Amino acid sequence: MHPLKGKKQSPEHIAKRVASAAGKPRKPGAGKPANTPEVLWSKVEKRGSDECWPWRGFRNKQGYGRTWINDTGYYAHRIIFDLANPGIIPLSNHERTVCVMHTCDNPPCCNPAHLKLGTHQDNMDDKVSKGRQARFGSVNSPRAKLTAEDVAWIRIQNNYATKRALALLHDVSEATISGCLYGRYYQDIP
Numbered sequence: 667m668h669p670l671k672g673k674k675q676s677p678e679h680i681a682k683r684v685a686s687a688a689g690k691p692r693k694p695g696a697g698k699p700a701n702t703p704e705v706l707w708s709k710v711e712k713r714g715s716d717e718c719w720p721w722r723g724f725r726n727k728q729g730y731g732r733t734w735i736n737d738t739g740y741y742a743h744r745i746i747f748d749l750a751n752p753g754i755i756p757l758s759n760h761e762r763t764v765c766v767m768h769t770c771d772n773p774p775c776c777n778p779a780h781l782k783l784g785t786h787q788d789n790m791d792d793k794v795s796k797g798r799q800a801r802f803g804s805v806n807s808p809r810a811k812l813t814a815e816d817v818a819w820i821r822i823q824n825n826y827a828t829k830r831a832l833a834l835l836h837d838v839s840e841a842t843i844s845g846c847l848y849g850r851y852y853q854d855i856p
């Protein structure tokens with residue numbers, strides 16, 4: 667049975683979960699119009715059940731869909747997973763014990779059939795193993811200064827450290843750090 671069949675979400679469902687995750691009650695009418703489940707689903711281009719369903723809203727530099735609910739940003743595929751499978755994962759970005767991973771390796775995809783749960787370690791292993799597929803300008807290039815693991819780490823550390831600090835830490839130039847963050851280099855690492 668298709669995961670979406672027979673599931674009808676009330677607009678209160680997601681608002682309630684997000685409000686409790688943020689630890690504050692939702693202010694009615696505050697900010698932008700509410701991203702109800704209907705609005706969120708309308709940003710997903712639904713195709714065949716086996717095909718990828720791209721997110722048509724905002725995407726970050728890595729290609730992942732991003733959306734906002736009550737002024738908090740979330741990954742679109744995480745929100746869509748929650749709408750399709752209510753109550754399984756914590757939505758808060760601070761509770762990343764459970765990762766929603768793509769079986770199709772396509773960052774904007776929001777087809778619930780292509781999303782699976784994994785631990786943070788699974789997610790890192792996945793990224794590193796995919797980084798081993800050689801391509802020009804990749805970690806397998808003889809000129810590569812960073813390993814797949816370094817690149818995955820830098821992308822996480824970028825949330826907490828400046829590019830200058832990351833460059834010092836990994837003994838490379840700030841340009842190399844920018845390249846691996848913004849996809850000019852090491853594009854084989856998702």
Ligand SMILES: [Zn+2]
Pocket residue numbers: 717718719770771772775776777780
């Ligand atoms: Zn997909």
